[in-house]
Amino acid sequence: MTFPHVTLVQDPHDRLGLLRTDDAWLAERWADPASRVLVIAGTRVRPGPDGLEWVPAAEAPEGIRLLLGERDGTTWWGVIxxxxxxxxxxxxxxxxxxxxPFLSGDAVREAPLVFHALxxxxxxxxxxxxxxxxGTLAARAAGHELVCAECGKPQFPRSDPAVIMLIAAGEAGSPDERCLLGRHPAWPAGRYSTLAGFCEPGESLEDAVRREVLEETGIAVGDVSYFGNQPWPLPSSLMLGFHGRATSEEIRLDDADVEDAQWFTRDDMRRRAEDGSLVLPGGVSISRSLVEDWYGGALPGSW
Structure with a gap:
């Protein structure tokens, strides 16, 4: 089975990390007419009528240059x-x-570069x-390091580890097996997703799964197994996917982030996805992959 969440990261670029401090090489690649640049205003990008616009370096405005890397013989940059x-x-x-929406079809190849840049x-x-x-921070290492002009302390980009999990109960593979989905109060009617939350300092990923599920739904979780991961720079997360087995089933909602949580059998899920009363996460998300991996195939409808 091909999982939907790998779509946005299936064609990574060579990040050329060892060349980020080679000023002569950076200048040479920037001057190359084939190099392409994504212009970013703060944290936003302006797409054109035909999708995202990667301009020649000679046409890029002045700003903080970000070396993204190389792919297909082209050097890719961002400018903030x-x-x-x-x-x-x-x-x-x-x-x-x-x-x-601009990173679909053939343009999906741009996604790893865009995720890196933004x-x-x-x-x-x-x-x-x-x-x-x-103190004031100055960029170096082609935008991948910030150094304080006062105390000299360097800063480096970080990704926040977040767990996202499909919790199941009942005999595995049986018609009565069910999975747990929840919804945020701000979501439109019918939208449900897997539970998720951030890993706390000093906490293992498996314990983060158990803690978040217990806090959000009152469900206790025993065995936890790793599924996969997905970079999710919205704004700076690495989503780490897990399957877990519930050791209790009575739902208790004490967390304001979860308005409702329900158990779904596979039959419930298929029937409600088909009639539109259950709207599952979009196909590019690891949440969708977790759900369809448990279900055993593709499901209709998405956010």
């Missing part, structure tokens, strides 16, 4: 310009979530001052 640029046309400059842009946006002394 002030966020105020996007304020003149707020409806045209989109955040990453708004760009996902993940770095978000990091630059929220790290404008040194967290140790409040």
């Amino acid at each position: 310009v002030p966020g105020e640029v996007a304020k003149a046309e707020p409806e045209r400059w989109l955040p990453l979530r708004g760009l996902l 993940g770095l842009a978000e990091w630059h946006w929220v790290h404008r001052f040194c967290p140790r002394c409040g």
Whole structure:
């Protein structure tokens, strides 16, 4: 079975990490007419009529240069310009979530580059001052490092580990086996998804799964097994997917982030997905992959 969540990361680029401090090489590649640049205003990108626009370096504005890497013989870059640029046309400059429709079909090959660029842009946006002394930060290593001009403390991009899990109960593979899905209060009617949450300091991923499920639904979880992962720079997460087995089934909602949670058999899921009363996550998300892996095939409808 091909899992939907791998679509956005199936064609990665060579990030060329060892060349980020080679100023002569960086200048040479920037001057190459074949190099292409994605312009980012703060954390937003303005797509054109035919999709995302990668401009020649000679046409790129001044800003913080981000070396993304190389693919198909082309060097790919991002350039961060002030966020105020996007304020003149707020409806045209989109955040990453708004760009996902432009990363479908043949354009899906651009997704790893876009995720890389906007993940770095978000990091630059929220790290404008040194967290140790409040001093000014300057970019180096082709946008992958920030150094304080006052105390010299370097900062590096980070991804926050987040667990996302499909919890099942009952005899595995039986008609009565069921999985647990929940919904956020802000979601439209019918939308349900797998549970998720961030890993806390000093906590294993498996224990984060158990804690989050217990906090959000009152369900106790025993065995936990790893499924897969998905970079999700919205704004800076790495989603780590798991399957888990429930040791209790009585749902208790004590977390304000979960408005409702329900157990679904495979028959329930198929019937409600077909009639539209259950709307599952989009095909590019690891949540969808977890659900369809448990279900055993593709399901209709998505966000």
